[in-house]
Amino acid sequence: MFTDIRNEVRSTVEGGEKYSVIAKQTSISPTTLSQFINGSYAGDNQRVADKLAVWLADRRTAGSLRAAPSFVKTPTSKKIFSALDYAKISGVFVVIYGNSGVGKTNAITEYAKKPNTWLITARPSSSRLLECLSDIAYALELDYAPKRVGALSSHICRKLRGTQGLLIVDEADHLPYDVLEEIRLIQEMTGVGVVLCGNHQIYSKLSGGGTRKTDFARLFSRIAKKLAILNVTADDIDAIADAWGIDGERERKLVHELGRRAGALRIIKTTLSLAAILANSSNSAISEVHISAAIRDLEGV
Template identity: 40%
Template sequence: MTLTIQVKQLIEDKGLTQSQVAKECGFSGGALSSYFKGTYKGDNDKLEVALQKWLDGQTQKTATFVSAPDFVETPTASKICADFDFVKMFGKMGVVYGASGVGKTQAARQYTKANNNVWMITARPSICTINEVLYEMALELGLSDAPKRAGKLSRMLKSKLAGTKGLMIIDEADHLPLKVLEELRILQEDSEVGFMLIGNDKVYTQMQGGFNQRHQFARLWSRNAKRQQVQKSSKKDIDAVATAWGLELSDSKLMTALYSIGQGAGSLRALTNYLQLAGLMARGRNEPITLALILSAQQQME
């Protein structure tokens, strides 16, 4: 593809004008127009060098500015997914718990997308009884005609799950009381598929029996083959996010700021939000994401 075609294509793609490009290259609009027509009488070599530099600069900006990635495989996410693999493979029960905003839910969603026979539901105040949780699971499994009675639901789910070698992920499991957790334990054992509970520290203490462990919790707690705590994001997590956004890890000032923002409890989500806003501002200015834009986004969102 010739230089002329490349420049014309980029002008069209970005909605620019020939006059705007000529000005950025240090030539008049008439000179660039004549060059495109093949009638330019001036120094063609000099104009082509200027056009090539402009084209390279635009390509660099496009490569540097990265839109919000769908998923960033951080070291923490990789560990969580490894636990999913274990629980799914061996048909066990597990729990991932800790601070919010450190990537637990995003890892679960990505794992669900990337693997067969993996289902994910989210508990909430309105979905925390046995009937509601089992019905939500039935819908996730494609049982649109599922009954509303808990006994029938449980038997139907056992039949549907058995033999699948699958994994059922329950996010926000800290909303679930002991009665529901016990129902899930029995369903997991009967169907012999993996069950992974995700939530904050409360889901851990509930399954453990709180601070006063009682005998009734022993059956539940002893079934947990995997227990992973995630209280904050690591520097390597921040590095992975920065790389996914096209930022330079060698920029020590930038990375120091990102570490400061992203290593607190829940701050990885905040950092991602700042990067999304900074990315929008960068796109509007047709420039790469900078530390100044990230700090500006942080100030606006706080």
């Protein structure tokens, strides 16, 4: 009765999918999924089959859509990569800051795939010292990390020392002085490169921001390189349009207009993703009509 679904699920696994991923995405327990596929599940097989049928249908639909480029190497991302290389090779402190939606996070996330490169994202909930150090320990895959600040910092230093690695902290503007100071000391004690990435507040904070200048002087003086990314460039937008296969003059003009908005690259990606869905429904390439319709839909017009 459920042979077709079982066979299709097996085919996706043979194609590289993992049963553990299927279980997570369908909210079916791994044990139940295994028993269903083997024909030995004693529970409600129809319920499991229904969940798998929906998952398979969604997978087929996603496979027929134009996929958003996972990463586009733009002139701006090359500048960011260069700054990251410098921090890692030289073992120094670098700050990358600027406006939202200009590609900072995408670039550092792509770079973090390199060996001995660890990325954490500071959040309001993890801005205190213990929580931030715990995030670093998790990124370093430290087993049995202690829950005391001093011991945890020492474990992190032992793990980092001699690696010639790079620690990247995104959204670093969330971090208070004491956390930034601890990261500075970790960098000096281990010789790894450290990159703090965020909005203009991180640079303002490190430079003292008009207050506590004496306290922040030690931090600010350690910054070997500062890279400000204020806006996306026309060349950035052209690179993204190329990656999406958008060649028409009118279509590219619309994409460039999106690039002049706040949060430019994020808006471009969101808009083109929807335009691709609309284009797929008519079995055609992304056109001016699809991009314009996506813009209206996203803006609620």
